[in-house]
Amino acid sequence: MLSFTHKSQAYPAKRNPADRAGDFQEISPSFLLAKAEEQASRCSQCGVPFCQVHCPLQNHIPDWLKLAAEGRLREAYELSNSTSTMPEICGRICPQDRLCEGNCVIEQSGHGSVTIGSVEKFITDTAWKEGWVEPLTPVADRSTQSVGIIGAGPAGLTAAELLRVRGYDVHVYDRHDRAGGLLTYGIPGFKLEKPIVTRRVERLQAGGIHFHLGVEIGGSGEGDLSFDTLRQRHQAILIATGVYKPRPLGLDGSGHRGVVKALDYLIASNRKGFGDAVPAFDSGALSAEGRNVVVIGGGDTAMDCVRTAVRQGAASVTCMYRRDRANMPGSAREVANAEEEGVVFEWLAGPTAFTADSEGHVRQVQAARMRLGLPDASGRRAPEPDPGQEFTLPADLVIEALGFDPEDLQSAFQAPDLAVTRWGTVRAENQRLSTSIPGVFAAGDIVRGASLVVWAIREGRDVAAAMHAWLKSEAAQQGAAAPLSGAVETGRSAERELA
Ligand SMILES: Cc1cc2nc3c(=O)[nH]c(=O)nc-3n(C[C@H](O)[C@H](O)[C@H](O)COP(=O)(O)OP(=O)(O)OC[C@H]3O[C@@H](n4cnc5c(N)ncnc54)[C@H](O)[C@@H]3O)c2cc1C
Numbered sequence: 001m002l003s004f005t006h007k008s009q010a011y012p013a014k015r016n017p018a019d020r021a022g023d024f025q026e027i028s029p030s031f032l033l034a035k036a037e038e039q040a041s042r043c044s045q046c047g048v049p050f051c052q053v054h055c056p057l058q059n060h061i062p063d064w065l066k067l068a069a070e071g072r073l074r075e076a077y078e079l080s081n082s083t084s085t086m087p088e089i090c091g092r093i094c095p096q097d098r099l100c101e102g103n104c105v106i107e108q109s110g111h112g113s114v115t116i117g118s119v120e121k122f123i124t125d126t127a128w129k130e131g132w133v134e135p136l137t138p139v140a141d142r143s144t145q146s147v148g149i150i151g152a153g154p155a156g157l158t159a160a161e162l163l164r165v166r167g168y169d170v171h172v173y174d175r176h177d178r179a180g181g182l183l184t185y186g187i188p189g190f191k192l193e194k195p196i197v198t199r200r201v202e203r204l205q206a207g208g209i210h211f212h213l214g215v216e217i218g219g220s221g222e223g224d225l226s227f228d229t230l231r232q233r234h235q236a237i238l239i240a241t242g243v244y245k246p247r248p249l250g251l252d253g254s255g256h257r258g259v260v261k262a263l264d265y266l267i268a269s270n271r272k273g274f275g276d277a278v279p280a281f282d283s284g285a286l287s288a289e290g291r292n293v294v295v296i297g298g299g300d301t302a303m304d305c306v307r308t309a310v311r312q313g314a315a316s317v318t319c320m321y322r323r324d325r326a327n328m329p330g331s332a333r334e335v336a337n338a339e340e341e342g343v344v345f346e347w348l349a350g351p352t353a354f355t356a357d358s359e360g361h362v363r364q365v366q367a368a369r370m371r372l373g374l375p376d377a378s379g380r381r382a383p384e385p386d387p388g389q390e391f392t393l394p395a396d397l398v399i400e401a402l403g404f405d406p407e408d409l410q411s412a413f414q415a416p417d418l419a420v421t422r423w424g425t426v427r428a429e430n431q432r433l434s435t436s437i438p439g440v441f442a443a444g445d446i447v448r449g450a451s452l453v454v455w456a457i458r459e460g461r462d463v464a465a466a467m468h469a470w471l472k473s474e475a476a477q478q479g480a481a482a483p484l485s486g487a488v489e490t491g492r493s494a495e496r497e498l499a
Pocket residue numbers: 093094095150151152153154155156173174175176180181182183186187191215216217218219240241242243266300301304443444445446450451452453454456
């Protein structure tokens with residue numbers, strides 16, 4: 001360990017931009033074994049590991065780095081897997097520069113952080129390859145108690161796994177036809193290839209978790225179910241529905257053909273990747289091919305849109321953001337990737353209107369230059385128009401990527417007693433993630449607002465523990481618990497904890 005003094009920081013090499021812009025595969029392959037061991041050995045094994053403190057899962061990072069450096073990869077995997085249900089996914093898409101790697105002590109001392117995410121990805125990819133990822137093994141039989149989980153995103157899937165391992169009868173409902181939430185239909189393949197998500201879902205299915213896909217809770221379509229029906233079916237409910245209401249731009253011309261919402265665009269692209277029939281893509285309504293594309297926004301969703309447009313063969317791709325580069329919410333790493341792939345950034349610029357041709361199809365974005373004023377309530381400097389600095393951009397596809405708010409769950413679920421915050425997120429009690437309705441819990445973006453996959457996993461983990469405690473106390477009152485003593489007596493501390 002401590003080899004950072006003579007070994008330089010290295011990330012897996014990126015494919016060259018011209019090649020990667022032609023497909024939806026990830027832009028970097030995994031480390032090779034020797035490189036992973038070398039990079040792991042740069043860890044300084046700090047007494048107080050700030051990487052771990054700043055990882056939302058509090059992963060045992062220095063410990064699995066040491067095991068990886070020593071070639072003890074199976075042990076490294078088991079340790080990494082003990083705190084995370086999806087280490088290889090976090091290794092790929094966490095904004096490490098703001099979390100573990102950004103707080104690595106050797107980064108602070110100017111040596112360049114340990115490349116934690118890439119090593120994490122390598123360890124669990126190796127575990128899948130070597131067959132070390134084991135099937136789910138329930139430590140008790142609590143199948144007389146069933147749990148209904150609304151939403152098959154990372155929060156719902158994590159809770160489903162950890163509740164199934166504790167022995168419950170677990171049912172996951174999702175309005176989409178595939179599980180994974182934004183891992184499947186939001187985040188593009190060049191950040192997270194879809195088979196990585198699919199194999200996780202298949203493991204959960206094989207482990208006895210029941211998936212009810214294409215079922216919207218509170219929806220009015222055939223096969224949809226009401227929230228009340230779900231409550232009658234299951235002893236406990238988890239709401240893990242994410243946030244999906246796009247923030248509107250509401251400008252003159254926002255209704256023109258060719259002005260589309262980011263998630264509609266990304267879902268269509270991801271569906272095409274799965275080989276689905278997507279009429280709106282084939283008609284050109286949600287395709288960037290040959291178009292001058294302008295994406296409005298500066299977050300990760302905007303970055304995913306611009307890079308998707310490049311891969312679809314857009315004539316030009318511009319990202320318009322009202323603050324400057326230093327103040328944008330998206331990851332700096334993603335901006336660099338987008339620039340390498342040919343995306344043009346218009347910093348300090350905001351649209352004022354969209355103009356259309358005689359057939360009502362957008363052809364131009366009218367915009368104004370902005371400048372940064374005084375800090376707003378969040379401490380960030382608020383943008384304001386710089387008078388006399390108007391300009392126009394040609395555009396025949398405009399993608400609005402301004403973030404997401406929660407849907408109105410009280411109405412959709414016909415549950416006026418479900419307490420929500422003033423932002424519309426579900427009000428969940430801090431530690432237990434329980435809502436105002438007994439036996440109903442909530443986790444993930446629907447509690448935090450639009451956030452990160454790693455936080456959804458963390459809340460899925462916490463809520464599973466909270467639901468287990470609640471279900472155990474219910475069972476104790478009704479005499480329904482039936483632990484399988486043989487399974488619990490294996491002596492593994494994790495299993496004792498789960499029981
Ligand atoms: C384009 C995009 C890119 C992103 N990139 C990153 C990234 O690189 N790194 C990162 O860490 N985070 C990223 N995020 C954020 C991350 O994806 C989310 O924070 C995370 O997925 C939230 O997990 P969740 O389980 O709470 O919700 P979701 O993943 O949104 O899953 C919720 C699920 O609930 C289902 N659902 C909703 N309502 C109902 C209903 N009434 N009935 C049945 N099912 C329902 C939905 O269909 C969905 O499958 C990105 C987000 C977007 C939009």
